[in-house]
Amino acid sequence: MGEDTIVRRSLRSEIQKNVKENGFTLSKLSELSGISTGHLSEMLNSNPPRAITVNQLDAMATAFGFAPGWLYELYPEECLSEGKISRPRLVPYLVRCAEIGQKDCIEAAVSKLLENPKYITILFAVAEQLFESKKWKESVPFYESVIDNEKDSHSHQFVISHYRLFRAVQGTNSEENWKAVIRFESYRKRLLENYQLDALLQLANVCYTLRRWKDVEKYADELRELATIVYEDELRKRNSSKSSESFKAERHLVVYYGQGFLLKAEALKRQGFYKAAKQYVQGYSDLGWFEIMDETGQREVEKFRVWAKINSYTLDLLVGNLEVLSECISFLDAHPAEVFPALVTIMECANKHRFGVDEILERFSEYFSYTDDNLNNFSVSQHFRFRYQKAIYEYQRDRFINGLDETLRCLALADKMSNHQAFKQCISLFEKNRKYASRSQMITYHTIIEGGTQSNESSGTLINSDVGIV
Known part of the structure; x- marks a missing residue:
């Protein structure tokens, strides 16, 4: 009796043990798991036994009341047959391990795979499946393994792995980008x-x-x-x-x-x-x-x-061609999706050429209301540029309390993006006007710069405030 058989029986003995402890018949296990009685019999009683897929293992775990990942540490040998690896079973297994965070199982399986360079293609397949399923973070370790172990730096999977890694880490923070x-x-x-x-x-x-x-x-x-x-x-x-x-x-x-x-x-x-x-x-x-x-x-x-x-x-x-402003506003009325990006440049123009836009801001106020509910990771960069320009606009009109409020919002946004240059710009802007700050504004200011709201990463890609950037 070979070692592989012992390991497979070990996996099956655990299943058999739980069948007995729960007093299940194969018919009852079939009813609870959705696996046909015939297939269950072939998996547990045939010699050689029918292979078990990771989805079937999950279904049995649910039937027995176990959490996802039950017996995963024993499953890799289910993918081996006389020293050969079963790609159709191993790829779904590794994908599932990544989805539920079974890092130990991944490390053990990857270590085994890397004993033979030809199996790098399996790691690449797992990474691609995770990436296509929008599980970008989970795909990263597999792409890194491909890059670290692929000898041909011009191979398709090596270059694509670099490309996917680049895509996967976007949006974390400015430094990482x-x-x-x-x-x-x-x-x-x-x-x-x-x-x-x-x-x-x-x-x-x-x-x-x-x-x-x-x-x-x-x-x-x-x-x-x-x-x-x-x-x-x-x-x-x-x-x-x-x-x-x-x-x-x-x-x-x-x-x-x-x-x-x-x-x-x-x-x-x-x-x-x-x-x-x-x-x-x-x-x-x-x-x-x-x-x-x-x-x-x-x-x-x-x-x-x-x-x-x-x-x-x-x-x-x-x-400085302000004659087009009214025409621009009319165009924005007809194209509301472009309002907020356009407002950023309008604010910049207002500051540069010293003209008032209070009526415009009031007209489009619903597009830039500032709450945690409408400020998501996809608009952080967009809001920062607008708020920074609006802060300058308020200072120019001696509305210092409003300007300081906007500066504090910018400071929090810069911190959220981990954008150190923007963070320093906001500190400089606040310090120039801090003599007008209220006690509550000073408390908020110190809370932010001391790390009270610091977030080193955000999960989304930062989107530009300029019209048409995709």
């Missing part, structure tokens, strides 16, 4: 074009949240160039008599092309190059000429048209 960019960016051009397009878009977006404008420009330029190459290649395929698969990426191809222009324009705008930015706005203002189009693409083209209109207004305002 930048580290993720540094780790991944040298691998971006090894990706296949469909992945590379999205990688460039993600790199540009992360750098935008980090205010690294030159990096945003670099990735936006690469994004436009690659999207153009792919577009022209797809047109050639259409005109060719040879049949070929159409290009598939995470987003419609027109999104990558348009975002290449939009991101470039936004980076130029944030550096004060308004005239140059307007030229790039024109690049995505009318993408109706795009030939590779479907209903989804048409919706994206319309989004770009709206964003271009709003961003053109804000660029005019930034150079």
Whole structure:
């Protein structure tokens, strides 16, 4: 009798023991677990026995009243047969271990797998399944194992693992986001074009949240160039008599092309190059000429048209052309989804050119009410920029209590993002006006800077406040 048989019987002996202790017949266990009586008999009584899937093990655990993960420490040998690993059973097992936090079981199984380099593909499959199920955090250890043990740095699974890791850690905090960019960016051009397009878009977006404008420009330029190459290649395929698969990426191809222009324009705008930015706005203002189009693409083209209109207004305002303000407000009335992002730039323009926007703020007050309920991880960065500009606006009008309230909100938001530069900016702004602070404002201030509300990580991706950044 071999060692494998003993281990399998050990797993089955535990099941048999619980059948006996609960006074169950196989029919009763079948009724409670949903597993057919015939299959149960083959699992527990046949020689050799029928293999047990991890879902069946979970079903039996529920029948016996145990928590998920029952007998998981014994299950890996169920995936072995004469020294060979059963991928169809092992992958679901490791996925399930990750889902319920069975780290010890994962470590034991991974250690066994890594004895043979060819089994790295199983770890990659587990990571991909978790990632596709939006369990990004759980996928990280498996991608890291692939990277650490894959010898071919140009292999598909090695490069994709770097890409997935980059995506998985986004949104934790500013420092971690930048580290993720540094780790991944040298691998971006090894990706296949469909992945590379999205990688460039993600790199540009992360750098935008980090205010690294030159990096945003670099990735936006690469994004436009690659999207153009792919577009022209797809047109050639259409005109060719040879049949070929159409290009598939995470987003419609027109999104990558348009975002290449939009991101470039936004980076130029944030550096004060308004005239140059307007030229790039024109690049995505009318993408109706795009030939590779479907209903989804048409919706994206319309989004770009709206964003271009709003961003053109804000660029005019930034150079002091206040004549467009009323037209801009009317446009926002017709496009409420763009109100809050546009308000950020309107506030910046109001501070720069010293004009009042109290009526506008009152008109759109419902879009920026500040409560814990409507402030989620997806709008932290957006709210920070608005609140910072509004604080400056209040100070300029000698409404110091209001300005200090907004500054404290900014300080809390900067802390939530773990954005140290923004945190220091807020401290500086508060200190310049602290002589006007009330006692309660001073208490709140000291609570925040001493770490009373500090949160080193947040689970969502930070979204920019500028119109059209995706």
